[in-house]
Amino acid sequence: MTEEVARLAPMPGPINEEFYNGLSRHELVxxxxxxxxxxxxxxxxxxxxxxxxxxxxxxxxxxxxxHSYTIQHATMxxxxxxxxxxxxxxxxxxSHGLMAPEEVKIGMHVEVDYEKISDEITLHAxxxxxx
Amino acid sequence: MDSLKDKSCIVGIGETEYSKNSGRxxxxxxxxxxxxxxxxxxxxxxxxxxxxxxxVDSNQVDEIARNLGLENLRFFPEVFFGGGAxxxxxxxxxxxxxxxxxxxxxxxxxxNERSGFRYGQMAMAMPMMGHFQYSIPFGLMAPxxxxxxxxxxxxxxxxxxxxxxxxxxxxxxKHANKNPxxxxxxxxxxxxxxxxxxxxxxxxxxxxxxxxSDGATAVIVTSPDRAKNLKQKPVYIMAAEQGTGSWMxxxxxxxxxxxxxxxEYTRMAPHLWKEAGIGPKDIDCAQIYDAFTPLVIMxxxxxxxxxxxxxxxxxRNGALEIGGKLPTNTSGGCLSExxxxxxxxxxxxxxxxxxxxxxxxxxxxxxxxxxGSGIPTSALILRSA
Numbered sequence: 001m002t003e004e005v006a007r008l009a010p011m012p013g014p015i016n017e018e019f020y021n022g023l024s025r026h027e028l029v030x031x032x033x034x035x036x037x038x039x040x041x042x043x044x045x046x047x048x049x050x051x052x053x054x055x056x057x058x059x060x061x062x063x064x065x066x067h068s069y070t071i072q073h074a075t076m077x078x079x080x081x082x083x084x085x086x087x088x089x090x091x092x093x094x095s096h097g098l099m100a101p102e103e104v105k106i107g108m109h110v111e112v113d114y115e116k117i118s119d120e121i122t123l124h125a126x127x128x129x130x131x
Numbered sequence: 132m133d134s135l136k137d138k139s140c141i142v143g144i145g146e147t148e149y150s151k152n153s154g155r156x157x158x159x160x161x162x163x164x165x166x167x168x169x170x171x172x173x174x175x176x177x178x179x180x181x182x183x184x185x186x187v188d189s190n191q192v193d194e195i196a197r198n199l200g201l202e203n204l205r206f207f208p209e210v211f212f213g214g215g216a217x218x219x220x221x222x223x224x225x226x227x228x229x230x231x232x233x234x235x236x237x238x239x240x241x242x243n244e245r246s247g248f249r250y251g252q253m254a255m256a257m258p259m260m261g262h263f264q265y266s267i268p269f270g271l272m273a274p275x276x277x278x279x280x281x282x283x284x285x286x287x288x289x290x291x292x293x294x295x296x297x298x299x300x301x302x303x304x305k306h307a308n309k310n311p312x313x314x315x316x317x318x319x320x321x322x323x324x325x326x327x328x329x330x331x332x333x334x335x336x337x338x339x340x341x342x343x344s345d346g347a348t349a350v351i352v353t354s355p356d357r358a359k360n361l362k363q364k365p366v367y368i369m370a371a372e373q374g375t376g377s378w379m380x381x382x383x384x385x386x387x388x389x390x391x392x393x394x395e396y397t398r399m400a401p402h403l404w405k406e407a408g409i410g411p412k413d414i415d416c417a418q419i420y421d422a423f424t425p426l427v428i429m430x431x432x433x434x435x436x437x438x439x440x441x442x443x444x445x446x447r448n449g450a451l452e453i454g455g456k457l458p459t460n461t462s463g464g465c466l467s468e469x470x471x472x473x474x475x476x477x478x479x480x481x482x483x484x485x486x487x488x489x490x491x492x493x494x495x496x497x498x499x500x501x502x503g504s505g506i507p508t509s510a511l512i513l514r515s516a
Contacts, residue, residue, distance in 0.1 A: 005270075008268045010260075010268055013260065041386070042262055042265045048378075069280065070280050070334075072270045073330045073331055073332060074273075074329075082269055082271045082280070092386055094271055101333075106284070123269065
């Protein structure tokens with residue numbers, strides 16, 4: 001799909017550059033606590049489950065379900081699905097839905113895709129699973 | 132002292148006009164509101180020895196103190212998190228007064244939000260460095276869109292309807308139509324108008340969104356003893372609380388187990404009711420922070436006016452109007468009076484308890500006031516003298 005919408009680009013810093021580096025390689029990597037083994041999002045210093053500082057950037061399956069969504073109309077040239085995706089690993093991500101607005105349903109299975117929005121930044125997006 | 136109950140009161144209220152373009156500085160607006168609140172209370176501005184500001188307010192207390200000619204300002208905290216701060220400023224004031232740290236505390240909010248920086252356009256104005264980088268670049272362009280995600284889930288789980296959002300908007304508009312200060316005073320609204328309005332972020336349409344306003348509002352807090360010698364019948368602060376919840380982040384606390392539960396209120400509410408010694412059934416009038424209509428429905432659930440998930444049915448058939456189950460936002464609220472970060476709703480709560488509202492609830496004894504949703508927030512229970 002041609003990128004018609006000017007996307008605002010995040011500005012990576014020390015805490016989250018691995019997240020964005022992963023997206024550039026087309027890998028969804030999140031922090032996983034190496035003490036209690038729970039994933040978390042967004043990137044923060046401490047595990048909020050067990051208060052450990054130890055974590056590894058760990059690749060996720062990229063599979064999840066739509067927990068909720070909105071269709072952004074204002075400021076967009078056409079209705080734009082925004083998904084709240086619950087990953088298999090637990091955390092939820094806000095992402096761009098790569099499907100027609102009328103197709104979006106809570107509970108639908110989705111899988112990760114990638115959108116390059118600038119020379120430096122690639123973002124995740126989600127499409128219908130198995131497509 | 133183990134409770135703040137009835138240890139302080141609101142004795143003065145002040146407002147500027149509410150408009151799309153004030154034509155003057157936020158400092159000027161703040162000073163006008165504070166001066167008006169002092170006049171209302173019957174004190175000289177020189178008697179103020181405490182000022183509580185919103186951290187997002189552009190006006191610093193030292194400059195306000197210079198303008199007012201204060202020579203011994205003793206108490207000057209600030210409360211963070213945008214619209215969540217409102218009732219929290221009064222909580223700070225109440226604690227200071229109760230502990231003798233100040234005698235007369237002014238709490239205020241002043242903003243040229245419409246003619247200046249518009250929060251609804253924050254996506255265009257903010258560098259994507261903080262946590263908003265995980266939502267805005269994906270198309271979640273403004274606070275209303277962030278709330279829309281919660282509203283869709285609420286509709287999915289509980290069958291809440293967009294007409295329920297309309298009920299909220301229409302009720303508050305009817306109140307605004309009786310309030311000449313309200314920005315929407317001369318504009319009526321029907322459920323049909325609501326349903327046919329421009330879609331902003333599904334399921335939210337234009338009239339699900341609050342006003343964007345220029346203006347300022349202030350209140351004066353002091354002790355019950357001092358209040359005896361002042362002009363107005365005091366309004367007692369029965370309870371004042373701040374609240375958060377799990378996985379708290381500004382507007383997008385989406386890691387919570389249940390994103391339709393505004394935990395920042397749900398977890399605060401028991402403390403609030405306990406301190407006040409009353410419950411939801413005792414509330415005669417509510418002033419509920421209404422940046423977006425679904426948040427009113429969810430707050431009614433959080434504070435126990437109905438069960439979780441039943442906020443939609445609760446608001447039907449004019450429940451929030453005068454004569455309804457719970458008259459709410461009787462000056463029009465953020466949706467139809469003005470968006471002064473909810474400080475205008477504290478002022479309307481005080482008017483109800485003085486018996487001077489333009490949309491007066493008969494025999495109004497107890498008022499609940501809440502501050503901003505989806506952020507660390509605050510609330511008050513006020514009572515008449």
